[in-house]
Amino acid sequence: MKGLERTDMKPRSRQFLIAALVISSFLCGFTYRDIGAGHGVLAALQLLPGRVAAAITANLASDDAELKATETYWSVFTYLDANYLGQKPDSKQLTYAAIRGILASLGDRYTRFLDPTEYTQIQEENRGNFEGIGAVLEAKDGRIIVKNPMANTPAERAGLRAGDIILKVDNDMIQGLDITEVAKRIRGHRGTKVKLAIKREGVPKPLEFEIERAVIPFEIVTWKMEDDASKIGYIRLGQFNEKSDEKMDDALTQLERLGMRGLVLDLRENPGGLLDVAVDIGSRFTRGDIVIVQDKGGKRTTFSAEPSKYHDPACPLAVLIDQNSASASEIVAGAIRDHKAGTLVGVDTFGKGLVQTIFNLEGGAAVSVTTMKYFTPSGQDVSREKIHPDVVVELTEQDLKSKKDVQLERAVQILRERLGATQVGTRNEKRDST
Amino acid sequence: MRNRVKTIAAWLVVAAFAGGAFVAGAELRSWQTASMSSGSAPAPTYALLKLTPEWSPVTLATTGQGTSENRELVRSIVKHLKDYYVEPITGERETAMARGAVRAMLEYLSDPDSRFLDPKERALLDDAREGRFHGIGAVLALRRQKIGDLDMAKIVVVSPMPGSPAAAAGLKPGDSITHLDGKWIVTHDPFKTPEIKNMERAVRNKEIDEFTFQKACEAAFKKFKEGVQIRDALEALTARSSGEISLQIERPGRKEPIECKLPCRSTQVDPVTARMLKKGIVYIRISQFNKRAVSEFGAELNQARANGAKGLVLDLRDNPGGLMDAATEVTRRITGGGAIAVIREKGRRHTIRVPNTRRLDMHVAVLINSGTASVAELVAGTLRDNAAASLVGTKTFGDGLLQTPLLLHDGSAAVLTTGRMLTAKGFDFEGRGLKPDREVAQYKRNGDAQLEQTVKILLPKL
Numbered sequence: 001m002k003g004l005e006r007t008d009m010k011p012r013s014r015q016f017l018i019a020a021l022v023i024s025s026f027l028c029g030f031t032y033r034d035i036g037a038g039h040g041v042l043a044a045l046q047l048l049p050g051r052v053a054a055a056i057t058a059n060l061a062s063d064d065a066e067l068k069a070t071e072t073y074w075s076v077f078t079y080l081d082a083n084y085l086g087q088k089p090d091s092k093q094l095t096y097a098a099i100r101g102i103l104a105s106l107g108d109r110y111t112r113f114l115d116p117t118e119y120t121q122i123q124e125e126n127r128g129n130f131e132g133i134g135a136v137l138e139a140k141d142g143r144i145i146v147k148n149p150m151a152n153t154p155a156e157r158a159g160l161r162a163g164d165i166i167l168k169v170d171n172d173m174i175q176g177l178d179i180t181e182v183a184k185r186i187r188g189h190r191g192t193k194v195k196l197a198i199k200r201e202g203v204p205k206p207l208e209f210e211i212e213r214a215v216i217p218f219e220i221v222t223w224k225m226e227d228d229a230s231k232i233g234y235i236r237l238g239q240f241n242e243k244s245d246e247k248m249d250d251a252l253t254q255l256e257r258l259g260m261r262g263l264v265l266d267l268r269e270n271p272g273g274l275l276d277v278a279v280d281i282g283s284r285f286t287r288g289d290i291v292i293v294q295d296k297g298g299k300r301t302t303f304s305a306e307p308s309k310y311h312d313p314a315c316p317l318a319v320l321i322d323q324n325s326a327s328a329s330e331i332v333a334g335a336i337r338d339h340k341a342g343t344l345v346g347v348d349t350f351g352k353g354l355v356q357t358i359f360n361l362e363g364g365a366a367v368s369v370t371t372m373k374y375f376t377p378s379g380q381d382v383s384r385e386k387i388h389p390d391v392v393v394e395l396t397e398q399d400l401k402s403k404k405d406v407q408l409e410r411a412v413q414i415l416r417e418r419l420g421a422t423q424v425g426t427r428n429e430k431r432d433s434t
Numbered sequence: 435m436r437n438r439v440k441t442i443a444a445w446l447v448v449a450a451f452a453g454g455a456f457v458a459g460a461e462l463r464s465w466q467t468a469s470m471s472s473g474s475a476p477a478p479t480y481a482l483l484k485l486t487p488e489w490s491p492v493t494l495a496t497t498g499q500g501t502s503e504n505r506e507l508v509r510s511i512v513k514h515l516k517d518y519y520v521e522p523i524t525g526e527r528e529t530a531m532a533r534g535a536v537r538a539m540l541e542y543l544s545d546p547d548s549r550f551l552d553p554k555e556r557a558l559l560d561d562a563r564e565g566r567f568h569g570i571g572a573v574l575a576l577r578r579q580k581i582g583d584l585d586m587a588k589i590v591v592v593s594p595m596p597g598s599p600a601a602a603a604g605l606k607p608g609d610s611i612t613h614l615d616g617k618w619i620v621t622h623d624p625f626k627t628p629e630i631k632n633m634e635r636a637v638r639n640k641e642i643d644e645f646t647f648q649k650a651c652e653a654a655f656k657k658f659k660e661g662v663q664i665r666d667a668l669e670a671l672t673a674r675s676s677g678e679i680s681l682q683i684e685r686p687g688r689k690e691p692i693e694c695k696l697p698c699r700s701t702q703v704d705p706v707t708a709r710m711l712k713k714g715i716v717y718i719r720i721s722q723f724n725k726r727a728v729s730e731f732g733a734e735l736n737q738a739r740a741n742g743a744k745g746l747v748l749d750l751r752d753n754p755g756g757l758m759d760a761a762t763e764v765t766r767r768i769t770g771g772g773a774i775a776v777i778r779e780k781g782r783r784h785t786i787r788v789p790n791t792r793r794l795d796m797h798v799a800v801l802i803n804s805g806t807a808s809v810a811e812l813v814a815g816t817l818r819d820n821a822a823a824s825l826v827g828t829k830t831f832g833d834g835l836l837q838t839p840l841l842l843h844d845g846s847a848a849v850l851t852t853g854r855m856l857t858a859k860g861f862d863f864e865g866r867g868l869k870p871d872r873e874v875a876q877y878k879r880n881g882d883a884q885l886e887q888t889v890k891i892l893l894p895k896l
Contacts, residue, residue: 065844066525067532070509076536076848077504079840083780083852086545094539095504099511101538105530111519113511142659173625175655204644205637296520359514363503367511371518 073098099367108370110356116364126241126274130216132187133194135160136269139179146198150216158211160198162400167206168197190214221247223255226408230416231259234408236266237281240273240328245280252284252311262415264408266320268346272327275303275355282332283309285317286341289377291331293355296371305335316418317342318411321389326350333387334376344389345411353382508535529844536848545851547835553845558673561700563724563756569672570679571598571701572605573754573805582631586622587664588612589671592831593752593805596721598701603694606685607752607805613682613691614670620661624654674698706730714742715892716796717885719749720764723756723809728763735767735794745892746794747885748817749801751827755808758836758855762786765813768794769820773858775812777836780852797895798823799888802870807831815857815868825870826888834864 077098081091099113114122124130134153135146146164149155166174169185186194190213198207220243226234233255237244255263265285272278275291282290283305294300319342321333330349336342355372375381391414393407512531516523523531537550551559558568567573573592591609594600612619624630633650636642670679676698683692705727708718716738720727738746746768755761762774770793774786800814800823811830817823836853856862874887 065529067529067842067844067846069512069528069531069535070505072532072842073508073535073539074505076539076840080539080543080850083838083850084543084548085778085780085835085851085853086543086548089543091504094542095507097538097542098535099508101534101536102508102511102515102531103534104538105534106515106519106521106527111515142655173623175623175625175658204647206634296518296522354520357518359518361507361510363507365507367514369514369518370520372520 069102073102096365103367108354110352110354110368111370112368114358114366114368119358119364119366122358127243130218131190131213132216133158133160133211133213134216134218135186137166137179137183137186142176144174144177144179144182150218153216154211154214158209160196160209160211161200163201164207165199166196167199168195170195171197188213220244221251223251225255225258225260226264227412227416230412230419231261232264232412232415232419233258233260233262234264234266236268237270237329239270240277240281242274242277244273244277248281248284260315262316262318262419264318264320264411264415265342266408267325267329267333268320268322268407269324270326270329271324271350272329272352275328275331278328278331279303280306280309281328282335283307284311285314285332286310286335286339288335288339290335292375292377292379293372294375314341316415318415319344320407320411321346321349321387322395322407323347324350325387327352327354330382330387331374331376334378334380334382337387337390338377338380343391343411343414344387345391345393345414346389346407347392347394348389349382349387351382351386353384532842533844533846536842536846540848540850547837547849547851549849551839551847551849554673556845556847559847565703565705565722565724565726567595567598567672567701567703569670569674569698570600570603570605570681570696571595571699572600572671573752574611574668574671582628584622584626584628588621589619589664589667592754592807595701595703596707597703599696599699603696605683605694607803609683609685609692611667611671611681612684614662614667615680618657618661619667620658620663624658625651627654630654670698675700704730706734708734708738710738710741710743711747711889713745713893714896715745715747715889716741716743717747717749719751720753720810722753723760723764723813725757725760727756728760731764732767739795744796744896746796746798747801747888747892748798748823749885750806750810750814751801751803751884752805753807753810754805755810755833758809761809761813762788765816766791768798768817768823770794772820774816775858776856776860778854778856785858794821797892799892800825801884801888802827802830802868803876803884804828804831804867806868808833809855811863811868812855812857815861815863818868818871819857819859819861824872824888824891825868826872826874826891827870827884828873828875829869830863830867832863832865832867834862 073095077091077094080094081088096113096115103111103113133155134150135155136148136150138145138147144166146155146160146162146166148162149160166182168174169182172185174182174185186196188194193210193212196209196211198209200207218238220238220241221235222238223233223235226232235248235251235255237248275293279290287305287307287310290303290305292300292302317336319333319336321329321344325333325346326349330352333344333349337344353374354370355374356368357371358366358368360366373381373383376387380387391410393410395405395407398404399406512528515531521527533550533552540548540550561568572594575590575592588610591600591605591607591611593607594605612621630650633642633647637644637647678695679698680693680695683694685692703721705721705724706718707721708716711717716734718731718734718738720731735746748768758775765774766788771788771790774788776783776785798817798821800817802811802814802825806814806827807830811833814823814825814830818825834855835851836855837849838852840848840850842848854862854864861868872887872891874884876882876884
């Protein structure tokens with residue numbers, strides 16, 4: 001039932017920002033790719049007739065009060081297929097429904113089924129290709145609002161504005177729907193259209209928009225020389241995907257050429273991505289361990305920084321985090337904090353200390369399974385305790401409206417003080433960062 | 435059937451709701467004509483609470499043979515979970531996974547009559563089958579209405595069971611329950627009401643100011659947020675066993691809502707009550723078809739024969755149905771055997787016959803009303819076909835679908851629509867109900883006009 005998706009997962013008071021264009025990646029959190037890739041996923045699909053028969057027999061013989069998932073599904077499926085009086089359901093869709101039911105019963109929103117269409121979309125996104133309208137959404141007081149339309153996107157061209165309240169998507173009221181569901185409805189392939197009804201402050205009538213979706217020029221990495229006088233650079237990392245590492249290199253090289261002496265790394269609104277990319281990015285800014293993962297059996301594996309990737313010479317670093325910095329972002333922020341390699345500025349992070357592995361299935365579908373927990377190098381379980389900033393700076397409603405980024409301002413100020421207090425070009429990464 | 439399922443498919447699936455699981459059903463057919471303002475008596479626009487799955491249960495494990503791509507897909511996912519999911523997949527967790535699969539498949543059908551029952555819900559159903567009702571002790575249905583673009587699902591009383599809090603509080607078939615403990619039961623999308631739509635239009639035409647409209651929208655949202663979900667309401671009404679519940683009720687033909695407060699408790703329903711009427715007529719009421727109904731009905735008939743009764747008034751009003759076997763047996767006692775029903779299943783059609791025995795030596799009349807449903811309709815129709823019985827009262831409910839429960843050994847069940855029942859001579863009442871031979875409405879608060887008429891019809895024949 002559709003209702004399954006209408007769960008309120010978060011307290012209302014907390015802002016829940018989601019970029020409509022990166023939504024799927026957010027849902028799957030970040031993916032544990034390297035370990036596990038060799039698990040012979042396809043081999044596991046091969047039929048073992050003896051075992052299957054035994055399983056059925058076991059099911060027949062069992063008189064305890066427990067059910068076997070596959071056998072139960074199959075029994076009901078075959079009975080239904082042969083005897084249901086109504087219109088014969090599509091057996092593929094019926095099976096997908098069963099799979100979604102199985103996964104939903106675990107109560108873990110990150111463990112989910114990806115049908116071939118959804119999986120293709122996620123793969124595209126991990127390659128850095130997004131299609132949609134380019135609006136960043138936010139859930140606030142039970143409403144879904146446009147946080148901001150991104151530059152050069154259909155959303156901006158159509159005239160959506162920050163603060164617009166979304167009332168309808170394609171003529172359906174979205175009241176009560178989860179933000180992820182709303183984002184899912186707005187997204188779609190380039191060339192297709194979506195209709196939005198918007199309530200805008202000061203405008204009495206609901207506004208109607210029809211927007212054609214397009215490829216969103218989503219920059220994984222954006223950078224600038226934020227403070228030219230003090231030579232403080234700024235790099236924003238939008239996501240940890242296959243292109244992030246290379247783009248980060250480019251940005252650092254460019255800033256280096258401009259004589260960068262301090263750096264603000266912006267991980268706000270970064271929903272995460274791939275685990276190995278997190279280790280790569282973390283390796284730029286710190287030495288030593290980056291993250292410790294623990295699998296089902298309790299076995300722990302430590303990932304250490306790749307020394308060759310270390311950005312040398314190091315310069316004072318400030319990292320911006322917010323309530324939507326999740327998973328891979330939390331790994332990087334946590335490692336930087338634990339090694340005192342930089343100052344964290346902003347507010348508490350999202351708090352997702354779980355790792356998913358995406359398993360390919362036959363027929364183009366996939367399943368994303370929460371396979372591991374992770375801990376920061378100092379052993380902090382991020383699911384239990386979020387990453388706290390060293391310097392708390394909150395964005396007020398007023399700041400948002402006036403587009404004043406007080407978090408960034410504060411980070412720059414911290415770096416300026418640091419640069420003023422220390423000699424230019426200090427290369428000691430173990431500098432205190434309080 | 436195809437049309438019916440199509441109609442339902444467009445509707446919000448409410449069938450698998452907890453607690454109310456045996457209160458499944460949604461309006462199926464006549465919503466096109468339904469209108470909020472209509473003051474006329476409601477057409478039987480709801481499918482009945484499935485008091486019991488009427489057909490013989492199927493033990494599930496015997497059917498799990500064969501293989502396919504689909505099965506392999508599920509199997510591989512379950513294996514991945516067992517091998518890699520961060521938490522251990524315990525037996526308990528796998529049971530929940532299995533239930534999740536079955537529930538999701540049945541929901542996918544969008545057929546309100548096909549639904550999953552967890553062990554608690556199945557226990558409620560088993561209780562109801564034995565005549566033990568909980569909560570307010572009424573058989574309930576969800577009625578669908580469509581007003582313009584607005585889809586509504588109302589909780590409607592099919593019949594208050596005799597001796598229940600609902601009966602004591604005077605609930606009537608057709609009453610719709612709108613509020614529970616002072617909270618609105620969310621029946622529809624509050625933004626799609628005609629009032630909001632009209633205001634939207636009025637704002638556009640500058641007939642009213644925006645502020646008024648905005649206020650109305652906010653009120654609608656508040657109403658939605660503070661309301662109680664149908665699922666929770668059904669659970670309270672059908673499963674709660676202590677405490678008090680206050681209801682607000684809309685009754686067809688009455689403008690003001692009715693407020694009442696009633697206790698929640700378990701009600702044991704006596705399926706058969708009987709008494710001798712004057713001049714050799716025995717009155718037997720069957721409230722539901724279960725095993726006890728069969729034996730008690732037999733005993734009452736024997737008693738009546740010994741008393742020299744020549745006429746039988748069989749009261750099937752507000753009988754929501756029950757077990758097919760029980761219905762068959764009661765019919766056999768009157769007709770003396772032969773065809774009981776025609777069953778249509780996927781790809782086949784067959785007649786249920788029972789061996790001939792002695793036919794009951796009495797003239798029969800059957801009392802029916804809009805609360806006569808499912809196998810109760812079958813019994814009434816077949817008695818008309820094969821025992822020359824007159825049907826007196828009002829049109830019946832019109833639920834001719836059969837469900838098969840698939841029993842899972844953890845105590846849960848999957849209930850699936852698998853058949854359609856027709857009367858012995860092949861009359862299909864699904865969606866239309868049975869029309870009485872003599873239409874008699876029940877107006878009077880005191881006295882039973884329908885029963886009086888029945889006796890009048892029967893007397894000359896004796």
